[in-house]
Amino acid sequence: MISPDQEIYSTIEKSLAKEAGCRFTGKQGTVAGVNGSAIPLVGRNDVVLFDLDESDDNLLQSARDICEARRPNAIIIALASDNLPLEKARQLRRIGVDDVLPRNSVQDEIIPQVQSIRERREAQLPAIWGGHATQGKVIAVAQSRGGVGSSILAANLANELQDKQGFFKKKAKNDVALVDLDFQFGSLAAMMDVEESDAMWRMAMEGSIPDSAFLEQAMTKSKCGVDVLPAPSRYGPLNAIKEEQVSAILDSLKRSHDYIVVDLPRALVEWLTPVLTQADRLYLVTDVSVPSVRSARKLMDFYQAENPALEIQLVASFEKKPLIQAAHHRAATKLLDKEFSYWVPKDERTTREALDRGVPLHDVSSRAPLTKTIRKMALDMSHALPPRAGHH
Ligand SMILES: Nc1ncnc2c1ncn2[C@@H]1O[C@H](COP(=O)(O)OP(=O)(O)OP(=O)(O)O)[C@@H](O)[C@H]1O
Ligand SMILES: [Mg+2]
Numbered sequence: 001m002i003s004p005d006q007e008i009y010s011t012i013e014k015s016l017a018k019e020a021g022c023r024f025t026g027k028q029g030t031v032a033g034v035n036g037s038a039i040p041l042v043g044r045n046d047v048v049l050f051d052l053d054e055s056d057d058n059l060l061q062s063a064r065d066i067c068e069a070r071r072p073n074a075i076i077i078a079l080a081s082d083n084l085p086l087e088k089a090r091q092l093r094r095i096g097v098d099d100v101l102p103r104n105s106v107q108d109e110i111i112p113q114v115q116s117i118r119e120r121r122e123a124q125l126p127a128i129w130g131g132h133a134t135q136g137k138v139i140a141v142a143q144s145r146g147g148v149g150s151s152i153l154a155a156n157l158a159n160e161l162q163d164k165q166g167f168f169k170k171k172a173k174n175d176v177a178l179v180d181l182d183f184q185f186g187s188l189a190a191m192m193d194v195e196e197s198d199a200m201w202r203m204a205m206e207g208s209i210p211d212s213a214f215l216e217q218a219m220t221k222s223k224c225g226v227d228v229l230p231a232p233s234r235y236g237p238l239n240a241i242k243e244e245q246v247s248a249i250l251d252s253l254k255r256s257h258d259y260i261v262v263d264l265p266r267a268l269v270e271w272l273t274p275v276l277t278q279a280d281r282l283y284l285v286t287d288v289s290v291p292s293v294r295s296a297r298k299l300m301d302f303y304q305a306e307n308p309a310l311e312i313q314l315v316a317s318f319e320k321k322p323l324i325q326a327a328h329h330r331a332a333t334k335l336l337d338k339e340f341s342y343w344v345p346k347d348e349r350t351t352r353e354a355l356d357r358g359v360p361l362h363d364v365s366s367r368a369p370l371t372k373t374i375r376k377m378a379l380d381m382s383h384a385l386p387p388r389a390g391h392h
Pocket of ligand 1: 143145146147148149150151152153182187318344345346347348351352355370
């Protein structure tokens with residue numbers, strides 16, 4: 001524990017003293033204040049709590065120093081005031097802080113939190129549990145109406161996120177998984193030219209909890225390198241899948257891949273909850289027509305209610321970014337109360353050829369504005385949400 005506050009220090013010491021198998025050490029002071037001695041302390045402990053000095057301009061840097069000094073399995077928890085902005089909390093999580101707890105409820109929360117971390121770690125052995133920074137990032141792609149181009153976007157975003165290097169662009173820097181959760185009508189298998197599979201259907205019918213062995217068997221590597229979990233080849237009712245199953249798929253993939261792109265169905269089913277809570281970002285694809293924008297608004301409200309911290313980015317499809325926004329663009333932005341982050345241009349020729357050949361847009365034309373837009377999305381994403389730390 002690193003905190004300048006004598007009171008909180010003794011509170012935590014007392015709560016933890018009753019825990020068996022738990023040894024407590026601390027440094028009284030701010031992270032910056034006790035610098036030099038804070039960092040070695042971090043490297044010697046399994047759970048590190050530190051007080052955020054919210055007046056410190058270098059707050060993020062201090063947090064980063066702590067995360068970098070952690071031993072492989074260590075859990076980093078920051079203590080903050082109640083009014084820490086959501087955006088700050090999210091930045092901290094991105095750096096690798098496992099959780100941010102409000103200072104004044106720490107007494108009640110610290111024990112359950114440490115326990116749940118221990119359980120989680122035991123469940124995940126022998127894989128290393130090292131917090132958010134060493135886990136893959138979950139990216140959900142949703143659509144405001146059918147046929148708006150969201151699956152093509154998801155598939156090609158997955159391909160670009162591999163960040164292929166080398167002269168022939170053969171060597172992927174990142175491991176990327178593509179999960180087709182459009183359970184009934186998913187088309188990613190055809191799009192990526194992989195075998196259809198009924199693995200998901202069997203999982204749904206048997207009610208089994210998928211593990212890494214299941215995923216290894218159910219997923220197929222496409223020619224472009226992306227690991228695809230296809231929607232079932234047989235028809236099954238939408239509510240056949242359970243939340244715990246979707247949760248387990250994502251948990252497992254976060255350990256084996258840098259990015260997990262999830263193509264969502266348009267139906268609002270219960271098992272969307274684990275995706276929405278685990279997603280690091282959601283792209284909502286819509287065209288700029290009144291009915292689509294209206295349903296986009298409804299979906300945004302639903303997603304945000306499920307997970308207020310979820311970062312939603314709007315993608316306008318079938319249109320290149322207008323130089324001057326027309327009235328209907330302005331009306332859409334007003335109704336959505338949010339600007340479009342990306343504009344995906346229409347390109348029937350490239351799309352059709354890619355679909356016919358079962359290859360990514362990149363292989364048909366790497367210079368087409370459509371391909372370039374998706375590549376830019378992947379690039380922005382890899383800056384905002386870096387691949388797993390320490391993996392490569
Ligand atoms: N950028 C684009 N330019 C031109 N046509 C496109 C573009 N993106 C998608 N399309 C066309 O729209 C069709 C639907 O694309 P896609 O399957 O990606 O949409 P979707 O939103 O996932 O649809 P669904 O509701 O069926 O899941 C494709 O067959 C393709 O022909
Ligand atoms: Mg689709």
